[in-house]
Amino acid sequence: MNSIPLLARALAAVLATTLSLQSIAATALPELGNAAAGSLSPALEKQIGQEALAAFRFQDPAYIDDPEVESYLASIGARLAASGKTGDRNFTFFALKDPGINAFAMPGGVIGVHSGLINTSQSESELAAVIAHEMAHVTQHHIGRSINQQSGSTAVLIASLLIAVLAARNSPTAAEAAIAGGQAAMLQNQLNYSRDFEREADRVGLQILETGGFDPQAMPMFFERMRQAYHGEGDAPAYLRTHPLTNERISDVQGRVRTLPYRQVPDSIEYALIKAKLAVLHETTRETIARLRDKQGGRLLDKAARHYALTLAYIADRNETEARRSYAALSALKLKTPMVATLGGQLELARGHGNDAAKLCSEARISYPGWRALDACVAEGLLAAGDGNGALASINERLATQTDDYRLYKLQAKIYTALDKPALAHRALSHVFQQHGMLRPAIEQMQLAQRSKGASAHEESAIDARLRELRAKMCDELGGKLSSESHPEGGRAGKRRDPDRCDKLAP
Known part of the structure; x- marks a missing residue:
């Protein structure tokens, strides 16, 4: 398509x-x-x-x-x-x-x-x-x-x-x-x-x-x-x-x-809950509540989807009492899915109970180590509870193996800001921009990192090295394209790096 x-x-x-x-x-x-x-x-x-x-x-x-x-x-x-x-x-x-x-x-x-x-x-x-x-x-x-x-x-x-x-x-x-x-x-x-x-x-x-x-x-x-x-x-x-x-x-x-044998395949719990989450996206909170509040009965997955959507809607509506009631009904179904834990973490954060959110999602992460939303839940909970260093340690542990997750870098930048380390916050944001294919803003963030406080001597050296790396990459990409303008008939030959242009191309 x-x-x-x-x-x-x-x-x-x-x-x-x-x-x-x-x-x-x-x-x-x-x-x-x-x-x-x-x-x-x-x-x-x-x-x-x-x-x-x-x-x-x-x-x-x-x-x-x-x-x-x-x-x-x-x-x-x-x-x-x-x-x-x-x-x-x-x-x-x-x-x-x-x-x-x-x-x-x-x-x-x-x-x-x-x-x-x-x-x-x-x-x-x-x-x-x-x-x-x-x-x-x-x-x-x-x-x-x-x-x-x-x-x-x-x-x-x-x-x-x-x-x-x-x-x-x-x-x-x-x-x-x-x-x-x-x-x-x-x-x-x-x-x-x-x-x-x-x-x-x-x-x-x-x-x-x-x-x-x-x-x-x-x-x-x-x-x-x-x-x-x-x-x-x-x-x-x-x-x-x-x-x-x-x-x-x-x-x-x-x-x-x-020609194929008959096969009956049940829907997964996640399918039902993701559908519920996306349905809420297309409605106002009041529309969701009005649509689901008085519904009763149904299959297990129908009940789960209803309680899940209502919990989301009540959290958005800042109705803590009803949100807790809907979440309790969802939890009572004993579903084996990480999405119940992340929703519970969201509810605890909305209530201002950061430690409870972190504990809930940390326990769930043992059973579902690959569910990335749990990582953010743990870090956000610790940060909300005032444990910025704990939140940072949690995120850095994940970044050791998940360097492709721009959301982790965004959260890392948020944590560094809370810890009053702007240089490292700018470095984290540079990774976010680079992963979005935006080299110039990535370089600008590293330049800001150079001029900001909060970095050790070792971290300052790493910032300088990363800035040089990004400049070289930008020079290769933009310099190659500019060379192609001068030699359009040269095809791929025009992609050779022109060192004389680099200072002009990289900010």
């Missing part, structure tokens, strides 16, 4: 800092690899995907900055990848607050999921079916192959228009010019997946789904339900506009499923 609106939404913020519409032809096309041949190298796919993910995280207000949502999606992806049908591909999952029914794959194994898709799914296997389909698009290299199918001149046009639309997201005039010329529409048609690719993604995705332990019947059931719900393209969700559901597609999947 790699339509222009989605890609533009993700990449523009990153590309706009280094590209201008006037220099696209000279500097951007070499960055797409051999555009004339229509190929995307694995390294380039990874770079594009990571830059897109960074832009989503840092620039898009719809990005759901919730470690539990991401951990849940990652658990579905890991279960599907364990089937062995995805090769050695690594996948990264994230969610957007969007009621639309959609999911999309980007280069490098980055997969986005709309909250609307999760909440509309009627079973965890249905959600897994859509994710498996997107994983298949990645493993089968459909984005690169889509470009590869075009003629040389068309591939170059696709590449140049892609960057033009991305860079123009925050420039309405430029965007309107592209649309007026009909080029954006042509590009949209070129990038939508072909029917052959859709059938291949169905076939491979079904294998991933079935060997991953989910109910394969969920795929044709979801497709059929979408087709019956949306007859015309005008009211169809983005999923159907980019993945047209033909009778042939559905019949083919149904035929394949009939």
Whole structure:
């Protein structure tokens, strides 16, 4: 589902800092690899995907900055990848607050999921079916192959228009010019997946789904339900506009499923609670309370979801009495999930009981060491209780093995600020910016770190070394692109580092 609106939404913020519409032809096309041949190298796919993910995280207000949502999606992806049908591909999952029914794959194994898709799914296997389909698009290299199918001149046009639309997201005039010329529409048609690719993604995705332990019947059931719900393209969700559901597609999947043994797969507790959490995101607290307060009975997971959502709503409404009552009802269900502990920690923090929050989440972390939301809960609890050093020790322990978690660095910066160590707070924020693909702000944070107090002699030396490292990296990236302007016909040769330009490029 790699339509222009989605890609533009993700990449523009990153590309706009280094590209201008006037220099696209000279500097951007070499960055797409051999555009004339229509190929995307694995390294380039990874770079594009990571830059897109960074832009989503840092620039898009719809990005759901919730470690539990991401951990849940990652658990579905890991279960599907364990089937062995995805090769050695690594996948990264994230969610957007969007009621639309959609999911999309980007280069490098980055997969986005709309909250609307999760909440509309009627079973965890249905959600897994859509994710498996997107994983298949990645493993089968459909984005690169889509470009590869075009003629040389068309591939170059696709590449140049892609960057033009991305860079123009925050420039309405430029965007309107592209649309007026009909080029954006042509590009949209070129990038939508072909029917052959859709059938291949169905076939491979079904294998991933079935060997991953989910109910394969969920795929044709979801497709059929979408087709019956949306007859015309005008009211169809983005999923159907980019993945047209033909009778042939559905019949083919149904035929394949009939050859597989029947399997009934129960939904997980996390599926029910994540759906409840995302439903609350799309409502006011009063709407959630009014919708659920008087409901009674139901299956275990229905009860759990109701009590979970009500606890969230009452916490937001600052109604401690009702929040504690709903949480007690949830706890009484004796569910085996870390999400009950993190919710309890959130409640204790709202009550001003930091030590209780830290204790609750620390105990849960023994049983669920990989659930990252528990790490933040422990540190936030200790910090709220006035134990900044304990909070810092807890975070640093996790950062020793989880250096890719920008949320830990954000929390580390918060703790250093509370401990009156601004130099180290700026250093932590530098890591946050770097992980979002923003080198210039990362360097600025290190410059602030140099001028701030709170660092030991050893830490000052480390700050200086990191600043030099970031300057060199920025010089390589910006210097290479500037050299390409002077030698556009040189292709990759233009990427050589020009030392004479470095002082001008790095701040």
